[in-house]
Amino acid sequence: MLALIGKKIGMTQVFDETGRLSPATVIAVEANTVIGRKTEEKDGYNAVVLGYRDMKKSHVTKPYAGQFPEGIEPKKTVQEMREFSAPVEVGQALGVDLFNGTRFVDVIATSKGKGFQGVVKRWGFAGGRNTHGSKFHREPGSTGQSTYPHKTFKNMKLPGRMGRARVTVQNLKVLKVDAENGFIVIRGAVPGPRNCLVVVRSAVKKAK
Numbered sequence: 001m002l003a004l005i006g007k008k009i010g011m012t013q014v015f016d017e018t019g020r021l022s023p024a025t026v027i028a029v030e031a032n033t034v035i036g037r038k039t040e041e042k043d044g045y046n047a048v049v050l051g052y053r054d055m056k057k058s059h060v061t062k063p064y065a066g067q068f069p070e071g072i073e074p075k076k077t078v079q080e081m082r083e084f085s086a087p088v089e090v091g092q093a094l095g096v097d098l099f100n101g102t103r104f105v106d107v108i109a110t111s112k113g114k115g116f117q118g119v120v121k122r123w124g125f126a127g128g129r130n131t132h133g134s135k136f137h138r139e140p141g142s143t144g145q146s147t148y149p150h151k152t153f154k155n156m157k158l159p160g161r162m163g164r165a166r167v168t169v170q171n172l173k174v175l176k177v178d179a180e181n182g183f184i185v186i187r188g189a190v191p192g193p194r195n196c197l198v199v200v201r202s203a204v205k206k207a208k
Helices: 119-123
Strands: 003-015 021-028 032-038 047-054 075-082 104-110 113-117 160-163 166-178 183-187 197-202
Touching (some): 075 197
Antiparallel strands (some): 003 197, 104 197, 166 183
């Protein structure tokens, strides 16, 4: 598997050779630095630890800086990428050209937060009639039993916090890899607001 940390720039439109229009998301990928490796013998699994974007020296504490090898600046974002298939070394900088030849990717990000929402918006409930005299419009309705057991069961679809969750969108087609400017253009939408951090990895359920 190949994976990099990037930033969502926004959406645009791309025309292919036949003139067909496709919605697309542009993701900027600055250099990802390899700051460590996990091995089966020592850690029980194989992974590559990537760091993204340098931190200000005034924001770095000694305990946080201790996880970075000598000669590597502390990074704002540190993440493990398991089963990394490309041969890399500690200190190596990885760019978006890592995805050259990759046709489909998965994108992982935190979705937009929508606050506390009712059942109509959160779960798609139809609600009641909006006619005059109706006393049931957007309420969730009954949530428990009138006889034993007197309780509300787990996993009921009720009002609550909506959004701001880790979301993975799979099998998005790669339209363009611009290694010179550090951009990757992906067909379709990607979770999260503009300028949010995303993880782009080669698709795990589709051929490259």
